[in-house]
Every structure is written in structure tokens, then in C-alpha cells.
Amino acid sequence: SQKIEQNSEALNIQEGKTATLTCNYTNYSPAYLQWYRQDPGRGPVFLLLIRENEKEKRKERLKVTFDTTLKQSLFHITASQPADSATYLCALGDSGYSTLTFGKGTMLLVSP
């Protein structure tokens, strides 16, 4: 069955450093992958989308890579700030209409 794995342990880093979060998947060939941010008690907020034929996407301090051979996506936040502290969700989708399959998310804690 399809499986998406995100590190269940919280990632603790210092302000100013680069945070790197990992999303691995098995038994799946997604057409695209999305990253969301979720704060406690709030809904997920879309951050970035990367398609299967793209290797890397950037948006301001965010960078996403997508390696379909390794079946892995890396999500980077450069120059991290305490305000970046949240849970980050990875979600995969198929081509055409599809529903998203989400990982459980990784909590990021950025300390000043």
C-alpha cells in the first residue's frame, strides 16, 4: 500500500540556520508533491508544489527538491526564524483529478 514517511521526531534548530525536512514515499508514483504548513489549531496552508518532471522549486526562503528515483522530497527553509516554527506536511497527488495523500508531518522548532 502507499506509504508516506516524514520524520516523526521534532526538528530543533537555531535561528538563522537552514532547516531541512524529509518526505519519503513507497508504492507510489505521484505526478506532483506539495508541502503545507500547519500551526496548532489551524488548517494547513499551501507553501510549494513541485511536479514529477521538476527537480527543484524555490520561493523566497523555501526550497523543495523532488527525486523520483529515490522517492524522496527535501524541504529547506533558509535563514530560519522562530516564526517558522510549525508542523510541515508533505502531500502527494496523481495526474488528472486526484485527492492528496498526506504524511503525518514533522514539527519544526526554531529557537532564538
Place this chain on the structure above:
Amino acid sequence: NAGVMQNPRHLVRRRGQEARLRCSPMKGHSHVYWYRQLPEEGLKFMVYLQKENIIDESGMPKERFSAEFPKEGPSILRIQQVVRGDSAAYFCASSPTGESSGNTIYFGEGSWLTVV
């Protein structure tokens, strides 16, 4: 430009009662999705609707759960005879067209159901 609106934000029901969760999609969006997030679990797809049509309900439990998106008014997720295991956050999302490669869906803030 209001986002996806869900209400109630918090709902407490006793076992056996009914829960009705409402979702108004973003303006101009005609596609609605419901996801459920159990404690310590990821978001799980439940159902995908367009106006007056259920497109995909593969994630809906077979019993007690139903969803609709009428021609007028919000989408409703209805849970009959709630049990403690139904306690979760229910998120609605919407998109302007069918969710597909490159299409972003926008989530509401969720409805937190607690069954006592």
C-alpha cells in the same frame, strides 16, 4: 476575499447524537473536499464534491457519514450516531477546478468535533 469558511469551529456531542459540519468554499470555487485528522495521525481524504454531485467518496466510512454540496448553500458533512472514535478535526478545502496536477487546494481552519 474570504477564505474557506467552516463552522462550527468546535462542536461537542454526546455519543449517539448527530454532528453537522458546514463548509463554504472560497468565492469562485465549485469543488469541495473533506479531510479528517485524527490525533497523532495525518490528514485523511474523505470525500470530493462538486455542486450537487459526489465525485469521490472512497474515503468515507460506509455507515453514519454522509456529505452533500447543494446548488445553494454550504457543503455539509453529517455524522449520525456519533461515537468517541469520531472525535477529530474535520477540514474542508476548495479549489476552482478539479484537483489535478498543479492545482492548489485551499483549506479552512477546521471543525473540531469532540464526542463525550
